[in-house]
Amino acid sequence: MGNKQTTFTDEQLEAFQDCTFFTRKEILRLHGRYRELAPHLVPLDYTNNPDIKVPLALIVTMPELKENPFRDRIVETFSEDGHGNLSFNDFVDMFSALCETSPRELKTIYAFKIYDFNRDSFICKDDMKRTLNKLTKGELTPEEVTLVCDKSIEEADLDGDSKLSFSDFENMVSKAPDFLSNFHVRI
Amino acid sequence: MAYNNVNFMRLLSEESSHSTVSSDSCEYYQTEIFDQLPSIQASRPEQSRQACEDYQGGSEAGEEVSHDSRGPKVKASTQPLRNLVMCIQGRRGVRDRRKMQISNIGFWESWRRSQSINRKRVWAQMGGTLSGLLPWQHTLHAIEGRFGVGVKAYFVFLRYLVYLNLLHCALIGGFVLGPTAFYGRGKNSEPLTFGGDDSVLDFFQGSGYLDRSPVFFGFYTPGSLNLQCLNTPLLYLTGILTILFLSLILVVRRTTVGYKHTWMLGKRHSMNVSYKIFCGWDFTIQDPPAAALKHSFIRNDLKLFLEEQSFSLREAQRTLGQRVRLYLLRFVLNLLVLTLLGGAFSLIYFATKTSQDERDHYWLVRLVIHYLPPITISFVNLLLPHIFRKISSFEDYSFTVQVNTLLVRSIFLKLASLGIYLFFIFTTIELNQQKNHFHCRENLFGREMYKLCIFNFLCTFCNAFLLNYPRKLLQEKYPSSLLAWLWRKQHFLIPFNVLDLVYSQTVCWVGVYYCPLLPLIGAVTLMATFYIQKFTVLRCCVAEQRMFRGSSSSVLFHFMLMLGLLMAAATLGFNLYEQEVTTGKNMSSCGPFGNGESVFNVTGVCVDSLPSPAQSTLRYLASAAFALPLILAEIILLTSYVSRGRANQKAIERLKDMLVMICAFPLQSSSDKRFLVKQHTTVLRRLRNPPRVRSAAIKEDVPLNH
Numbered sequence: 001m002g003n004k005q006t007t008f009t010d011e012q013l014e015a016f017q018d019c020t021f022f023t024r025k026e027i028l029r030l031h032g033r034y035r036e037l038a039p040h041l042v043p044l045d046y047t048n049n050p051d052i053k054v055p056l057a058l059i060v061t062m063p064e065l066k067e068n069p070f071r072d073r074i075v076e077t078f079s080e081d082g083h084g085n086l087s088f089n090d091f092v093d094m095f096s097a098l099c100e101t102s103p104r105e106l107k108t109i110y111a112f113k114i115y116d117f118n119r120d121s122f123i124c125k126d127d128m129k130r131t132l133n134k135l136t137k138g139e140l141t142p143e144e145v146t147l148v149c150d151k152s153i154e155e156a157d158l159d160g161d162s163k164l165s166f167s168d169f170e171n172m173v174s175k176a177p178d179f180l181s182n183f184h185v186r187i
Numbered sequence: 188m189a190y191n192n193v194n195f196m197r198l199l200s201e202e203s204s205h206s207t208v209s210s211d212s213c214e215y216y217q218t219e220i221f222d223q224l225p226s227i228q229a230s231r232p233e234q235s236r237q238a239c240e241d242y243q244g245g246s247e248a249g250e251e252v253s254h255d256s257r258g259p260k261v262k263a264s265t266q267p268l269r270n271l272v273m274c275i276q277g278r279r280g281v282r283d284r285r286k287m288q289i290s291n292i293g294f295w296e297s298w299r300r301s302q303s304i305n306r307k308r309v310w311a312q313m314g315g316t317l318s319g320l321l322p323w324q325h326t327l328h329a330i331e332g333r334f335g336v337g338v339k340a341y342f343v344f345l346r347y348l349v350y351l352n353l354l355h356c357a358l359i360g361g362f363v364l365g366p367t368a369f370y371g372r373g374k375n376s377e378p379l380t381f382g383g384d385d386s387v388l389d390f391f392q393g394s395g396y397l398d399r400s401p402v403f404f405g406f407y408t409p410g411s412l413n414l415q416c417l418n419t420p421l422l423y424l425t426g427i428l429t430i431l432f433l434s435l436i437l438v439v440r441r442t443t444v445g446y447k448h449t450w451m452l453g454k455r456h457s458m459n460v461s462y463k464i465f466c467g468w469d470f471t472i473q474d475p476p477a478a479a480l481k482h483s484f485i486r487n488d489l490k491l492f493l494e495e496q497s498f499s500l501r502e503a504q505r506t507l508g509q510r511v512r513l514y515l516l517r518f519v520l521n522l523l524v525l526t527l528l529g530g531a532f533s534l535i536y537f538a539t540k541t542s543q544d545e546r547d548h549y550w551l552v553r554l555v556i557h558y559l560p561p562i563t564i565s566f567v568n569l570l571l572p573h574i575f576r577k578i579s580s581f582e583d584y585s586f587t588v589q590v591n592t593l594l595v596r597s598i599f600l601k602l603a604s605l606g607i608y609l610f611f612i613f614t615t616i617e618l619n620q621q622k623n624h625f626h627c628r629e630n631l632f633g634r635e636m637y638k639l640c641i642f643n644f645l646c647t648f649c650n651a652f653l654l655n656y657p658r659k660l661l662q663e664k665y666p667s668s669l670l671a672w673l674w675r676k677q678h679f680l681i682p683f684n685v686l687d688l689v690y691s692q693t694v695c696w697v698g699v700y701y702c703p704l705l706p707l708i709g710a711v712t713l714m715a716t717f718y719i720q721k722f723t724v725l726r727c728c729v730a731e732q733r734m735f736r737g738s739s740s741s742v743l744f745h746f747m748l749m750l751g752l753l754m755a756a757a758t759l760g761f762n763l764y765e766q767e768v769t770t771g772k773n774m775s776s777c778g779p780f781g782n783g784e785s786v787f788n789v790t791g792v793c794v795d796s797l798p799s800p801a802q803s804t805l806r807y808l809a810s811a812a813f814a815l816p817l818i819l820a821e822i823i824l825l826t827s828y829v830s831r832g833r834a835n836q837k838a839i840e841r842l843k844d845m846l847v848m849i850c851a852f853p854l855q856s857s858s859d860k861r862f863l864v865k866q867h868t869t870v871l872r873r874l875r876n877p878p879r880v881r882s883a884a885i886k887e888d889v890p891l892n893h
Contacts, residue, residue: 067478
């Protein structure tokens with residue numbers, strides 16, 4: 001390979017390349033981005049797989065995530081402990097699942113997890129209200145929010161339990177024309 | 188949807204070998220779907236986390252949790268690693284296991300796999316570079332970021348029209364300019380020099396120097412290429428017909444693609460709130476103004492939805508008396524609209540009559556008189572839509588219906604005013620020719636189209652630099668003055684700008700027969716328009732806070748384009764017919780069909796020269812005896828498509844029901860499971876019998892992204 005780098009062993013880079021949608025160069029660039037979030041915390045040398053986690057508060061300052069109303073939920077979904085502290089593996093995993101070449105099925109699964117605020121594997125009315133409030137920055141009145149959520153559940157709920165299971169969600173998203181183009185983060 | 192689809196197909200393949208549902212396939216089916224659902228996986232969070240931990244040590248036990256049946260394991264070994272839904276360590280473990288498999292598989296298989304991986308990477312790279320090479324891609328990206336998808340759609344449409352016009356130029360170059368350049372022109376054609384009477388004004392009036400130049404019909408007299416079936420007139424005609432036919436195919440294809448897209452989503456798409464909530468936010472937004480804009484789009488869209496809900500509630504509560512009064516009011520207002528249209532048309536008629544006035548005036552006055560019809564048409568097209576908008580506010584429709592009625596009325600106004608103008612030109616040219624013999628009728632017609640085209644461009648230019656830019660300067664320097672308050676900042680009104688584009692393209696199509704270089708002029712003006720509009724949008728406009736409903740209106744615009752094309756074809760056909768009918772009275776002595784030849788003469792000569800089987804085939808194709816079987820065949824084809832569509836719809840409904848049944852019943856006892864699966868398989872067996880239906884229903888719809 002071209003330039004000598006000591007961040008990862010070749011074997012590690014190969015593994016990353018196969019397990020994610022990124023090339024070697026992109027993985028190294030991602031490591032650079034990860035490191036600049038917390039330079040005192042993240043070592044330059046990852047050959048021995050150090051167990052370092054960057055906290056949520058630092059990750060959501062990234063320009064790719066800063067303006068996203070769901071940034072907290074995205075980071076929490078991909079974190080192992082559920083509180084948003086990402087190791088480098090989780091970091092790469094997150095951007096890989098959200099990148100342009102990631103397939104629709106994968107994105108649907110993660111979108112469902114992101115919108116499921118209380119993590120009960122259903123998007124209930126409360127989850128939807130929180131989604132809506134994040135989306136409109138709280139500018140709709142509570143009655144309007146209730147109306148919109150009721151109509152939304154009515155449209156998407158197929159099994160009649162007044163909350164969205166994964167298959168309801170998947171069915172709804174499969175008909176949406178701009179899900180794939182909207183639901184990706186470019187890094 | 189892929190997981191479920193794979194499962195149904197798996198079940199079907201089992202079905203083909205067994206006639207009844209065996210317990211084997213039951214367990215298999217159940218574990219397939221339910222183990223892969225994240226809801227089930229999430230209910231075992233400790234186990235999957237544990238599995239991830241184990242993978243670091245490379246233990247086998249972890250795998251059993253996520254893949255504990257034969258089916259997914261078979262699938263997992265062929266699915267790309269990246270698509271697996273597990274954390275990175277999990278994937279690493281799978282990768283290591285596959286690597287061990289690779290040494291069992293053998294050299295050839297692993298080499299093929301690595302080759303396919305490399306090929307995919309190369310393709311992806313090429314695709315990326317190619318899409319970056321498209322012209323103006325960077326500008327479009329910037330505009331989308333600042334103003335949203337609607338404004339970007341306008342510029343994408345403009346770019347599409349530029350491509351179309353460049354294609355026309357290439358065809359004209361091949362069919363018309365090429366033969367004339369190589370084989371010369373007729374013996375008594377005038378040389379192309381700057382004569383005595385010519386002036387710069389000729390470029391605006393289309394007379395004098397321009398009249399004798401390749402811009403107009405009269406230049407292309409038949410030259411030395413004089414074979415029976417390959418001569419300049421026939422090539423000219425073929426070129427024009429190819430342009431119109433190709434445009435028809437391209438526009439129809441774009442219209443149907445857009446229509447299918449809208450139809451597939453169902454009529455309720457614009458009302459479908461769940462899309463707005465879950466697919467509404469664009470995750471690629473990075474700068475704060477774009478994010479604020481997106482927030483306001485979404486908020487306004489939801490407010491629009493709520494408004495329409497309350498409107499439909501109000502509408503349902505109307506009493507009979509109110510309804511009668513409303514319908515009466517609408518009838519009166521429509522009469523008013525028709526009267527206004529009639530007034531506009533008579534204005535155009537007077538302008539056309541005045542412009543044919545050939546008396547000698549001061550050069551500026553003469554220029555204005557020549558341009559009087561385009562000025563009138565533009566004035567009418569500018570004023571009337573605003574009056575229509577005022578009128579529609581009294582008609583008490585919901586917002587979408589209001590916008591659509593306004594669009595339909597404006598479209599009708601634009602196309603009808605052009606049509607009326609063409610009709611008046613025909614009649615006045617006829618009259619004038621009977622009075623004093625102009626030597627080239629087609630050139631006169633081409634001249635009018637040329638003037639329309641030039642004036643459209645001038646209007647766009649003046650609008651940007653004499654109207655919008657001063658307005659912006661005024662708003663910036665003296666924001667509190669009275670004039671600034673009267674003349675508020677302009678939003679970029681997408682529908683009306685698209686209407687302008689369609690109108691100018693229609694003018695191009697109508698005029699291409701009489702003015703072969705019109706596509707070139709059109710392409711150049713469109714490219715200049717791109718930069719002018721880019722300047723207007725980026726410097727002078729504020730972002731439209733209300734989102735413009737993209738997809739259904741794009742179908743409307745392409746349909747409009749098609750109407751314009753049909754009008755151009757009708758005009759051409761009428762003119763050719765006219766030529767045939769009046770060929771005895773006034774022989775046009777200019778252009779490729781001069782000297783007493785008409786289009787039908789030339790084509791007749793060519794057909795006669797063909798070998799007799801070809802001749803008789805052509806005669807049969809043109810006769811009535813062929814039309815009947817053709818119509819019958821079309822009816823049969825149409826019926827089969829419609830019935831297939833209906834069967835697909837039914838299959839989709841059945842699959843939806845099955846989905847409900849799967850999700851609704853929490854599986855508690857094994858007898859319950861068996862019963863459910865039996866139900867499903869009988870339905871599936873019924874579905875399987877029309878094989879095309881099944882494959883069409885199960886195939887995933889790929890949504891199209893315009």
